[in-house]
Amino acid sequence: MSKLDKTEVLSAFEAAYEAKNGKKPDIVAKSGWFSVDGGKNIRLAEVAALTEELTSGSAPAAEKKAAPAKKTKTTKKAEAKPAKKGSFTVVKANEDGDKAEELWIAILARKDHDCRLPRGVV
Numbered sequence: 001m002s003k004l005d006k007t008e009v010l011s012a013f014e015a016a017y018e019a020k021n022g023k024k025p026d027i028v029a030k031s032g033w034f035s036v037d038g039g040k041n042i043r044l045a046e047v048a049a050l051t052e053e054l055t056s057g058s059a060p061a062a063e064k065k066a067a068p069a070k071k072t073k074t075t076k077k078a079e080a081k082p083a084k085k086g087s088f089t090v091v092k093a094n095e096d097g098d099k100a101e102e103l104w105i106a107i108l109a110r111k112d113h114d115c116r117l118p119r120g121v122v
Helices: 006-021 044-056 100-110
Strands: 027-030 033-036
């Protein structure tokens, strides 16, 4: 792998980009990654490849894709989605009506020695 000089690659890219698009690119460099005009972050080798594409006359890969056909708007209303059920069902209700905290307090109070409550309880 050849070593690329950052300043040479970026200056060549700026010249090719300006010749192709008629304006200077906005290049943001951040820890080895480069963003051109707020686009996707790319490495220096990819910037060099883009320079070659711009100078050879072929369109970059992003521009080669055909524009998707425009969708026609429909006035059809969206159908109402049925309400989602919970991921669990309650088989039977708690007979005592105690919460977990209250249950632990009651269990530990029945013991004949001093016990500590679990973390987060009272």
